[in-house]
Amino acid sequence: MSSTATRPYRQVARAAATEETRRRIAAAFAGALETGWIEDITLDDVAAAAGTTRQTVIRLFGGKEGLLSDWAERMNEEVMTRRALRPGDGPRAAVHxxxxxxxxxxxxxxRLLAQEGRYAPLSTMLDRGRGWHRDWVAKAFATELAARPPRAREALLDQLVVATDVFTWKLLRRDRGRSRAETEARMAGLIAGVLQEGDDRDG
Structure with a gap:
């Protein structure tokens, strides 16, 4: 095989190896987030867990902030997939x-919210997440919101955001020890109550 012919093969192999290294580093950082505080996670620790060097981590991600940004992008893609709704899906589908x-x-x-005040880039990421959640709620309950007078929509949206908030899930699922099915039923009940109250007030 000539050197001209082998060059594209080597480039493809090098790109594949780089992508695999990125994957290992990203997985190592995600694992560290599950057990440690962001401020305590070092690039050396991430590199060691990924089987590479600190310099490689810096070259591929630029540092801890780059690792966090990459993690957030991956999580956002997964969240959008899990929360995808079809046209016509109602409140119960949104809760599910x-x-x-x-x-x-x-x-x-x-865990990340508990660290928000300790690492500035995290606050920026979480603010985007809060905004995305509110936008998602507005779309998921667009029919119910549109049926309200304009002055009442913002208040209803606030209530729906609270009813679907991660802390509402935590209160039921973790603090009270409710099952997944019980938690879903209670959150659905909260939303039904909010919507019914609006109907009664507007009627």
């Missing part, structure tokens, strides 16, 4: 979707 999401990463979200 958000419960499915919290069952997967709710504890991690709570």
């Amino acid at each position: 979707a958000v419960l499915q999401d919290y069952e997967a990463i709710g504890d991690m979200i709570l």
Whole structure:
């Protein structure tokens, strides 16, 4: 095989090896987030867990903030998949979707929220997450919101955001020890009550 012919093969192999290294580093950082505080996670620790060097971590991610940003992007893709709704899906489907999401990463979200004041880039990421959740709620309950007078929509949206918040899930699922099915039923009941109250007030 000529050197000209082998060059593209080597480039493909090198790109594949780099992507595999990125995957290992990202997995190592995600694992560290599950057990440690962000401020205590070092690039050396991540590199060692990924079987590479600190310099490689810096070259591929730019540092801890880059690792966190990459993790957030990956999580956002997974969250969007878990929370995907079809046209015509009602409130119960929305509750099921958000419960499915919290069952997967709710504890991690709570862990990050507990560290918000300790690492500035984390606050920026969590603010985006809060905004995304509110936007998701607005879309998931668009029909119910549209049926309200304009002045009442913002208040209803606030209530729906609270009813689907990760802390509402935590109170029921973790603090009270409710089963997943019980938690889903109670959150659905909260939302039904909020919507019914609005109907009664607007009627």
